[in-house]
Amino acid sequence: MAFFNSLLFGIYSQTKQSLQGGVQTSCPQPQIIIPSAAYGGAIISFVLCPSELVKCRMQVQGTDSLVPKSSRYSSPLDCAVKTVKTEGVTGIFRGGFTTLLRESVGNSVFFTVYEYVRYHLHLKLQAESSQHRHLIDAGVGVVTGGLGGVAFWSAVLPLDVAKTIIQTSPDKSSTRNPFRVLNSIYRRAGLKGCYAGLGPTIVRAFPANAAAIVTWELAMKALGIRHG
Template sequence: MDGLGDAAKEYIAGSAAGVAQVVVGHPFDTVKVKLQAHNTTAHGKVYKNAFHCTSRILVEEGIRGLYKGASSSFIGIALESSLFFGTYAQAKQLLQGKSEDFVSEYTGGMIQVTFDDVISRNLQCRMQVQGKDVMYATRYSSPLDCAVKTLQREGVRGIFRGGLATLYREAIGNAVFFCTYEYSRYWMHNYIDSPQFSSNSGLVVAKDIGIGIMSGGLSGMAYFTLQFWTATLPLDVAKTIIQTDHNPQSSRNPFRVLNMVYRRAGLAGCYAGLGPTLARAFPANAAAIVAWEYSAKILGIRRE
């Protein structure tokens, strides 16, 4: 890298990755949030499964329903992803050694959490659960309206709702994501690099896109596996419930919320949204990594 210029380029490339991730992954996320918010209440399940939820959204709201809350995501996740990838790249430059990938990604994940809640996730979740569902009447006309009403009712603390649950969820998971990305990318390059690829520009592009898709997709699946086998996905359920609960007196302790969910809906309730999370993992993260790598290449950043 050449100092400040390349550092700024890393943050720009990170923003491109965030936009790509929203375009591909937001519909899956909308279904996941609705399942988490509506299938964990005392009133029983609103949706039979992810397919039922998706079909209800399409019938009642059209394709736009799947992208509800996306405007705040495009802005928030572009900034979040800029910090996420930019901090990772900068920390990786500074930290040399066996643990550099884990430590630099852990650093990026910690910084990401603040913007994750303040800019996008909180408003996004509140927008996603509204609509023609039985339990939630339309409350917000836009992300800005959502932010203003949240501040009026709950103050600044309302904007930060779910921050603790997000912190637990993201810190280690993001480290696993980038470790998987780095090592899978390294081994795939070693395996398929050959004079045939290096002498044909078309094959080079195909190779780079293919490696980006596979390394990004595998990283997303690794993150999902961590979510499934640990308490990470249940904490995501708790985060959604905390952020979409309109009662300011409700508990913000994710473990208390999970205990409540378990009593109401059992273990299945604690893993609500599992299907869309799995379906989203590969395509959304593959799109993000390809966008990040090619934006970096266009901007002239050299990847080792």
């Protein structure tokens, strides 16, 4: 996650700067934020998909009592190697399209919420004493990152549910179309089934993304990089 977040924030910042054409503005511009975030999400999906496939398969293998221990993966590397041997190189990228959709849409939502909430909070707090500036900035980072994370997962959790099913299905010939998977879930369990695991995901999303944003902004300050 450290690598993926570094890649995502780096691509987002550079793409945003390129689209701005060197013109710095504090007011959020959705025509710049959304394509920058979607592009960053699309790029990281290519490295995120294989790692998530391994993670998901390692997580669910112990839940199926019908799978003998001899057939279980002994390590993440063992899982990756066996996947490539049995399913080919494309097997390790199973669920890639769904991951790309999740990351592109999700990060567009995340960075839009982050940029707008950050902008309006700073407008309200700009008159505060400079001696409390660091605490105020950290507080803004917590709120913007946390709300952005909650918005991300609220928007794309169904795609994540579909991705997990696609990546962990024992039937390797089953559909890789996330919309067919979600349609099947909806007919069987309704909207609630498409949002399975929402509670734990939201509980994790707020502190995790708050920490990521606060760290990102502190790092930019320490490096003398201006937030555009």
